[in-house]
Amino acid sequence: MNNTSPLQRINHPLFEQFKLKVSIKRDDMLHPIISGNKWRKLKYNIEHVIKNNYKGIISFGGSYSNHIHALAFACHQQQLKSIGIIRGEPQYQTNFTLSWAKYWGMQLDFIDRKTYRCRGEQPFLKALQQQYPDYYIVPEGGSNKLALIGVAEVISELKQQCDFDSLLTPVGSGGTLAGLISADNNQHNLIGIGVLKQSNYLHTEIESLLEDNKKHYSNWQIMSQYHGGGYGKFSTQDVKKIRAFSQITGIDFEPVYSGKMVLALLDLIEKNYFPAHHHIVLLHTGGLQGLGGLAERKLIKADEWPLPPVPPAR
Numbered sequence: 001m002n003n004t005s006p007l008q009r010i011n012h013p014l015f016e017q018f019k020l021k022v023s024i025k026r027d028d029m030l031h032p033i034i035s036g037n038k039w040r041k042l043k044y045n046i047e048h049v050i051k052n053n054y055k056g057i058i059s060f061g062g063s064y065s066n067h068i069h070a071l072a073f074a075c076h077q078q079q080l081k082s083i084g085i086i087r088g089e090p091q092y093q094t095n096f097t098l099s100w101a102k103y104w105g106m107q108l109d110f111i112d113r114k115t116y117r118c119r120g121e122q123p124f125l126k127a128l129q130q131q132y133p134d135y136y137i138v139p140e141g142g143s144n145k146l147a148l149i150g151v152a153e154v155i156s157e158l159k160q161q162c163d164f165d166s167l168l169t170p171v172g173s174g175g176t177l178a179g180l181i182s183a184d185n186n187q188h189n190l191i192g193i194g195v196l197k198q199s200n201y202l203h204t205e206i207e208s209l210l211e212d213n214k215k216h217y218s219n220w221q222i223m224s225q226y227h228g229g230g231y232g233k234f235s236t237q238d239v240k241k242i243r244a245f246s247q248i249t250g251i252d253f254e255p256v257y258s259g260k261m262v263l264a265l266l267d268l269i270e271k272n273y274f275p276a277h278h279h280i281v282l283l284h285t286g287g288l289q290g291l292g293g294l295a296e297r298k299l300i301k302a303d304e305w306p307l308p309p310v311p312p313a314r
Contacts, residue, residue, distance in 0.1 A: 008023060026284055034070045040176070056075060059142065060085045060086075100311045171193060173202075186219045234260075242255055
């Protein structure tokens with residue numbers, strides 16, 4: 001796993017109006033299935049598991065999790081076992097995302113929402129490790145110290161590709177932003193767009209992930225006003241704006257993560273947040289497989305989006 005994602009200049013009437021240069025780091029093109037930040041986060045976790053002769057990986061996620069989807073394929077590709085601890089009921093195992101995970105050999109263990117809230121607590125993790133002693137446990141979203149090493153490579157690649165001023169990324173579990181912060185060394189303005197309500201707790205998560213660095217980072221922030229009503233929530237107007245942006249730029253986004261970054265960018269530009277001649281880089285974190293689940297639940301209209309392939313056996 002040694003890819004560099006391309007950097008692409010994009011044009012939009014708003015960019016011209018406000019005299020801004022905007023590029024996009026196409027991490028969605030890193031791999032046809034393990035795209036975006038999931039590829040970055042899993043890269044060194046997979047290497048660690050192989051090097052230390054673990055049987056496989058255990059991780060956590062909701063029933064439409066991009067992370068679970070990517071992990072299942074990554075383990076399948078490397079001939080490793082995988083176990084997904086899934087929030088919710090077993091009836092979800094036939095949905096779009098989990099059907100693919102099962103197809104790639106992942107064992108799905110469903111737990112109720114109350115138990116799922118204990119996923120980061122030591123007694124729960126200790127019991128899980130005792131049950132599966134030959135498996136390596138990766139947190140929800142893949143966000144751990146090994147993930148930071150993979151995400152940090154975004155910054156080293158960008159330094160070879162361009163000079164820029166600000167970098168925008170959607171933020172879910174905090175690992176992607178933490179990895180960017182660790183590598184950037186206070187050189188650029190890093191903006192995380194929170195995709196869930198009350199994302200302020202992510203400051204603690206990010207600082208915890210960065211604690212080994214022993215450095216003070218002052219060049220980052222999380223903007224929590226663009227969640228659109230909460231995780232997985234978006235309006236008809238949001239959808240129209242995202243699809244219009246895709247049609248102008250020729251790049252597809254989904255409305256849960258990368259689409260909210262797009263909406264934030266447009267709003268910030270209109271509010272004169274960026275000075276003229278500023279170079280903004282968007283980090284496309286992938287996640288387009290999520291469109292399959294959104295269409296399945298009729299949260300988006302199937303004929304308006306580029307849907308991923310349906311699982312072969314459901």
